[in-house]
Amino acid sequence: MKLKGAQIVIETLIEQGTTTVFGYPGGQVIDIYDALYLAKDRINHIITAHEQGASHAADGYARATGKVGVVIATSGPGATNLVTGIATAYLDSIPIVAITGNVPNSLIGRDSFQEVDITGVTMPITKHNFLVKKVEDLAPTIREAFRIAKSGRPGPVLVDIPKDVQNALYEYEKAPVVEKTPVAEVDNALIEQAAQLIAESKKPYIYIGGGAITDDAGAEIMALADKIDAPIGCTMMGLSAVPTSNPRWLGMEGMHGHYASSIAQNEADLIITAGCRFSDRGTGNTKKYALNAKIIHIDIDASELNKNIKAELGISGSMKKVFAALTDAVEAVKHEEWSARIQELKEETEKLEKQDNTLTPFTAIDAIAEAAENANENIIVATDVGQHQMWTAQRYPFKESRTFISSGGLGTMGFGLGAAIGASTATGKKTVLVTGDGSFGMNLNELATAVTNQTPVIIFIMNNGVLGMVRQWQTLFYDKHYSNTTLERKTDFVKLAEAFGLNGYRAFNLAELKDVLKKAFAENGPVLIDCAIDCDAFVLPMLPPGGSIDDIIVDPSAM
Amino acid sequence: MERFVISILVNNHSGVLSRVSGMFTRRGFNIDTLTVGETESPEFSRITISIHGDKAICNQIVKQLEKMYDVKTVKVLKRDETVARELLLIKVKNSPESRQEIVSVVDIFHAKITDYSPEALVIEIRGSSTKINAFIELVQPYGIMEMCRTGLVALERGGNCLKDA
Ligand SMILES: Cc1ncc(C[n+]2csc(CCOP(=O)(O)OP(=O)(O)O)c2C)c(N)n1
Ligand SMILES: [Mg+2]
Numbered sequence: 001m002k003l004k005g006a007q008i009v010i011e012t013l014i015e016q017g018t019t020t021v022f023g024y025p026g027g028q029v030i031d032i033y034d035a036l037y038l039a040k041d042r043i044n045h046i047i048t049a050h051e052q053g054a055s056h057a058a059d060g061y062a063r064a065t066g067k068v069g070v071v072i073a074t075s076g077p078g079a080t081n082l083v084t085g086i087a088t089a090y091l092d093s094i095p096i097v098a099i100t101g102n103v104p105n106s107l108i109g110r111d112s113f114q115e116v117d118i119t120g121v122t123m124p125i126t127k128h129n130f131l132v133k134k135v136e137d138l139a140p141t142i143r144e145a146f147r148i149a150k151s152g153r154p155g156p157v158l159v160d161i162p163k164d165v166q167n168a169l170y171e172y173e174k175a176p177v178v179e180k181t182p183v184a185e186v187d188n189a190l191i192e193q194a195a196q197l198i199a200e201s202k203k204p205y206i207y208i209g210g211g212a213i214t215d216d217a218g219a220e221i222m223a224l225a226d227k228i229d230a231p232i233g234c235t236m237m238g239l240s241a242v243p244t245s246n247p248r249w250l251g252m253e254g255m256h257g258h259y260a261s262s263i264a265q266n267e268a269d270l271i272i273t274a275g276c277r278f279s280d281r282g283t284g285n286t287k288k289y290a291l292n293a294k295i296i297h298i299d300i301d302a303s304e305l306n307k308n309i310k311a312e313l314g315i316s317g318s319m320k321k322v323f324a325a326l327t328d329a330v331e332a333v334k335h336e337e338w339s340a341r342i343q344e345l346k347e348e349t350e351k352l353e354k355q356d357n358t359l360t361p362f363t364a365i366d367a368i369a370e371a372a373e374n375a376n377e378n379i380i381v382a383t384d385v386g387q388h389q390m391w392t393a394q395r396y397p398f399k400e401s402r403t404f405i406s407s408g409g410l411g412t413m414g415f416g417l418g419a420a421i422g423a424s425t426a427t428g429k430k431t432v433l434v435t436g437d438g439s440f441g442m443n444l445n446e447l448a449t450a451v452t453n454q455t456p457v458i459i460f461i462m463n464n465g466v467l468g469m470v471r472q473w474q475t476l477f478y479d480k481h482y483s484n485t486t487l488e489r490k491t492d493f494v495k496l497a498e499a500f501g502l503n504g505y506r507a508f509n510l511a512e513l514k515d516v517l518k519k520a521f522a523e524n525g526p527v528l529i530d531c532a533i534d535c536d537a538f539v540l541p542m543l544p545p546g547g548s549i550d551d552i553i554v555d556p557s558a559m
Numbered sequence: 560m561e562r563f564v565i566s567i568l569v570n571n572h573s574g575v576l577s578r579v580s581g582m583f584t585r586r587g588f589n590i591d592t593l594t595v596g597e598t599e600s601p602e603f604s605r606i607t608i609s610i611h612g613d614k615a616i617c618n619q620i621v622k623q624l625e626k627m628y629d630v631k632t633v634k635v636l637k638r639d640e641t642v643a644r645e646l647l648l649i650k651v652k653n654s655p656e657s658r659q660e661i662v663s664v665v666d667i668f669h670a671k672i673t674d675y676s677p678e679a680l681v682i683e684i685r686g687s688s689t690k691i692n693a694f695i696e697l698v699q700p701y702g703i704m705e706m707c708r709t710g711l712v713a714l715e716r717g718g719n720c721l722k723d724a
Contacts, residue, residue: 306618
C-alpha cells in the first residue's frame with residue numbers, strides 16, 4: 001500500500017505498539033498531524049502546553065510502563081524545546097523516540113526559517129539519532145529507533161524528518177514489533193568468581209540502581225539477598241525495584257541516603273552492585289568510597305565497568321539473569337554479626353527519622369501514603385527536583401516497581417508535571433506529583449494539559465517559599481547567604497488552579513492536610529494541594545558534595 | 560602514559576566522524592592523531608586514532624566506542640604486530656647556503672623533494688611517527704615555512720583483518 005511519508009510515520013508508531021504520543025504541531029510536522037487526524041481512532045495524541053512538557057510526558061510514559069515513549073515536535077524551536085527532556089531521559093537511561101520535522105531537504109543548510117540542526121544538537125544526549133533523507137528509509141529507521149531505544153541500556157533516540165520526506169509516497173507494509181537486541185550470555189567462570197567472593201564475604205551489601213527496574217530484577221535481587229543474608233541498598237533510581245517493606249531493604253544511600261544504608265555500605269566487605277553507575281551523588285569522594293569493600297559490578301552496559309569505580313570483578317550482562325545464576329551458584333549462609341549490626345543501624349535510623357504529630361516534610365509524605373491506602377489506590381508517585389524530591393525518595397513506602405518517577409541523573413526541575421501526566425496516561429493510575437514551589441513554577445503551564453485530558457494527577461506542592469535545596473547548601477556551606485533562593489512570590493496556587501480549571505486546596509497543619517488529601521483522592525481529574533512547609537527544614541542526613549561517609553551530617557545544629 | 564593506536568571500522572555515512580570525535584570531546588579523552596578514509600568495502604570507513612594514556616583510559620575509550628551505533632569493530636593494535644605509518648609534507652626555506660645540507664638529510668631519511676622553487680623545498684617523508692619527529696627536528700634550523708602531517712594509519716601484520724575482529 002502506497003502511503004505518504006507522514007502516514008508511514010504514524011503507521012510505524014502504531015505497529016510498534018504506541019498507544020499515546022505527546023507533542024505539539026507546527027509547520028514542519030503539519031503533515032504528521034494530518035496523518036494523526038486520519039488515524040485518530042487508532043492512536044491517541046496529547047497536545048501539551050510546551051514541547052518540554054511533551055518530552056517529559058513521553059519519558060513518564062516510558063518510566064511507568066517500560067514501553068518506548070514517543071514525542072513529536074516541529075522543527076527549530078519545537079525541536080530545541082525537547083532538549084531538556086531528551087537529556088533527562090538520556091541520563092536516566094529511559095527509552096523514548098523523539099520525532100521532529102525539519103525543513104525540506106532542499107532548504108537544509110541554508111539557515112531557512114525554523115531550521116535547526118537538531119541531530120547535531122542532540123548528538124551528545126541521545127543513544128543515537130537519525131536524519132531521514134529518503135522516504136524509503138523512513139519505516140526502517142523508525143523501527144531501528146525503537147530497537148535502539150529499548151535494547152541493552154535504554155535511552156532516547158531522535159528521528160529528524162524533512163518535510164519533503166513526509167510528503168513523498170512510498171510503499172508501506174506492516175511489520176512486527178521489533179525485538180530487543182539479545183544480550184550476550186554471561187560467562188559461567190565470572191559467576192563462579194563472584195560466588196567465590198560472596199563465599200569469602202562476611203558483610204555483603206547489595207547495591208542496586210535503575211537497571212534493576214529496567215531489567216525487572218526485583219524478585220531475583222530479593223532471592224539472592226535472602227540466600228546470602230545481605231541487606232539491600234539502592235540509588236535514587238533503584239527505588240521501587242524492591243518493596244520498601246522488605247526486611248532487608250535499607251533504601252537509598254549516598255548524599256541524602258538513609259543513615260543505615262550509607263553506613264552499612266561503608267562497613268560492608270563486599271558490595272554487589274548492579275544496574276548502577278556509581279554516580280557522584282551515590283559515592284561522594286571516590287577516593288574514600290567503600291574502602292572496606294571489594295566490589296562486584298554488574299551492568300548491561302560494559303562501559304560502566306571500571307568507569308567511575310574500579311571493581312574487583314566486572315560482569316556485563318542482564319541483571320536478572322546474573323542474579324538468578326548467582327543465587328544458584330552460592331551456598332546459603334547466615335551472617336549473625338552483620339545482621340545484628342544492620343539491625344542496630346536500622347534502629348538508629350528510625351530514631352533519627354522519628355516524627356511527632358505535626359506537619360513536617362515526612363508526616364506530609366506519610367499522609368499521602370495513608371490517603372492512598374484509605375482510598376484503595378495503587379498510585380504512582382512522581383516528583384520534581386529539590387528537597388521535596390529527597391524527602392519523598394526517603395520516606396514513601398513503595399510497593400511495586402515503576403511507581404516512583406523522578407529525574408535522577410539530570411535533576412531536572414520542571415520534570416514532574418509532564419512526567420506525571422505521561423505516567424498516569426500510560427497506566428490509568430492515579431498519580432501524585434510531589435513538587436516544590438520552585439520546580440512547579442517552571443512548567444505549571446501543563447496544568448492545562450491535565451485539565452483538558454482530565455488526567456488523575458494530584459499536584460502536591462511542598463510550599464516552603466524557597467528554593468529549599470539550594471537554600472540548604474547556603475545555610476550549611478555559604479554562611480546563610482540566601483542569594484536568590486527566597487522567592488517572595490505572590491502566587492496564589494489555589495486561585496491558579498481555579499484559573500486553569502481544577503480544584504485547589506490549602507493545608508497549613510496536619511489535620512487540614514489529611515482532610516484535604518481525602519477530598520483530593522475523591523476527585524477523578526487533576527487536583528492541586530498547596531501544603532505549607534517550613535523553609536528551614538533540612539534533608540538529612542547529608543554527605544557534603546565531594547565528602548565521604550566520615551563527613552556525614554545528621555544534626556546540622558552541631559556543625 | 561603509553562601510546563595506543565585504536566583502529567575503528569565505522570559505517571560510511573555522513574556525520575559518523577563527528578559522532579566519534581564528539582564522544583572523545585564529551586568524555587574528555589584527548590586525541591593525538593586521527594585519520595579517516597575509505598576501506599576495501601564502500602559500506603565502511605576506517606578511523607585510526609592514536610592516544611596517550613593509561614590502560615584503563617584506553618579500555619574505557621574502546622568500550623565507549625563499541626556502544627556507538629555506527630561503530631562496527633574496534634581494536635587496539637599491538638605495537639609489535641602493527642605496521643604504522645605517517646606521511647609528512649613539509650615546506651622548508653630554500654637558500655644556496657643550506658640546500659646541500661637539506662638534501663643530505665633528505666637522503667639519509669629516504670625522504671623525497673617533491674617540489675622545488677628558489678624560495679622553498681617541499682619535502683615528502685613517510686614512516687613511523689618517531690622518524691618523522693626526528694626529521695622535523697633536523698630541518699628545523701633551515702626554517703620550516705609550513706607543514707602538514709597526516710596522522711597515523713595502521714594495519715595489523717599477518718592475515719588478521721579488522722573486519723573479522
Ligand atoms: C532546571 C533546573 N534549574 C536549576 C536547578 C538547581 N536546583 C536544584 S534543587 C533547586 C531548588 C528547587 O526548589 P523547589 O522546587 O521549591 O524545591 P525545594 O527544594 O524547595 O523542595 C534548584 C534551583 C535544577 N536542578 N534544575
Ligand atoms: Mg521550595
